[in-house]
Amino acid sequence: xxxxxxxxxxxxxxxxxxxxxxxxxxxxxxxxxxxxxxxxxxxxxxxxxxxxxxxxxxxxxxxxxxxxxxxxxxxxxxxxxxxxxxxxxxxxxxxxxxxxxxxxxxxxxxxxxxxxxxxxxxxxxxxxxxxxxxxxxxxxxxxxxxxxxxxxxxxxxxxxxxxxxxxxxxxxxxxxxxxxxxxxxxxxxxxxxxxxx
Numbered sequence: 001x002x003x004x005x006x007x008x009x010x011x012x013x014x015x016x017x018x019x020x021x022x023x024x025x026x027x028x029x030x031x032x033x034x035x036x037x038x039x040x041x042x043x044x045x046x047x048x049x050x051x052x053x054x055x056x057x058x059x060x061x062x063x064x065x066x067x068x069x070x071x072x073x074x075x076x077x078x079x080x081x082x083x084x085x086x087x088x089x090x091x092x093x094x095x096x097x098x099x100x101x102x103x104x105x106x107x108x109x110x111x112x113x114x115x116x117x118x119x120x121x122x123x124x125x126x127x128x129x130x131x132x133x134x135x136x137x138x139x140x141x142x143x144x145x146x147x148x149x150x151x152x153x154x155x156x157x158x159x160x161x162x163x164x165x166x167x168x169x170x171x172x173x174x175x176x177x178x179x180x181x182x183x184x185x186x187x188x189x190x191x192x193x194x195x196x197x
Contacts (some may be wrong), residue, residue: 002046004138008145008152009053013072013079020079021072023146026174042092046138054099086116103150106158140165148175153183165192
C-alpha cells in the first residue's frame with residue numbers, strides 16, 4: 001500500500017529567516033526537508049502535493065488574515081517561491097501543487113490540484129483528487145511544513161475528516177505559538193493523527 005505526502009507552504013516568506021512572515025526555526029528545516037523528499041521511494045509513495053499560500057495585495061489587505069499577519073506570499077514575488085523543488089523527488093513519484101488563499105486548504109471551493117512539474121497532467125478538482133487517492137487504496141498521508149498551528153493544522157484536520165490517517169514528523173514542521181506535538185494533543189485527541197520524533 002502506498003502513502004501520500006502533503007508539503008505545506010514551504011515558501012520563502014515562511015521558511016527564510018528574512019521572510020515577510022518567518023516562522024522561528026523554519027530555516028533549519030530546509031535541508032532536512034530536502035533530504036526527506038529525496039529519500040521518498042516510488043514504490044511506497046503515491047505522490048506529493050505542495051501547497052502554496054497565495055495572496056494578492058489588494059484582496060489580502062481587506063481579509064481577516066491581514067488583521068493578524070503582515071502581507072506575505074504575494075504571488076509572483078520571491079517570497080512566494082517554494083524552497084523545495086519537485087525535482088528533489090524520484091521522477092517516478094507524481095508531483096502536484098495547489099494554490100490557496102486562506103489558512104485552510106479545504107475552505108475554498110473550486111481549487112484545482114495541478115501538475116507541479118509541467119508534465120501536462122490535467123488539473124483535478126481538489127475533492128475529486130483526494131477521492132481518487134482513497135479509491136486507489138491510499139489510507140495514510142504524511143504532512144510536513146509550516147506553520148504547525150495554522151496551515152499544517154488545517155491540512156491535517158481536512159485529511160482526517162476525509163478518512164485518512166495522518167503522520168506528522170515533528171522534526172519537519174514548526175509552529176508559531178504551538179508546536180505540532182501540542183497541536184495534536186490539544187486538537188486531535190482520539191483522532192488518527194500521529195507525530196513522529
